[in-house]
């Protein structure tokens with residue numbers, strides 16, 4: 001686990017940070033569930049502008065994250081939130097790579113004297 005004050009790594013189960021001495025808060029399960037992002041907006045944008053297959057997977061995970069949040073399941077909400085984020089990122093990377101490749105191909109064919 002990590003100290004919330006100085007960010008240094010502390011022994012699992014330690015009550016105080018070995019670096020700065022701040023009391024280590026045992027991860028409050030219910031008070032920070034609302035802070036978990038479900039990345040729904042990002043996944044929808046990924047679907048619309050980048051890569052539909054990746055975006056849809058991301059939306060599915062985002063919705064699951066939202067549902068887990070509503071039912072108060074922190075572990076699942078975190079898990080799906082991460083997945084949704086990762087799939088969105090992959091979708092964006094794929095989308096950009098695709099656009100660049102497309103641009104490169106059209107650039108090359110435009111300057112090809114044989115065409």
Ligand SMILES: [Zn+2]
Pocket residue numbers: 003004005006007008017018019020021022
């Ligand atoms: Zn500390």
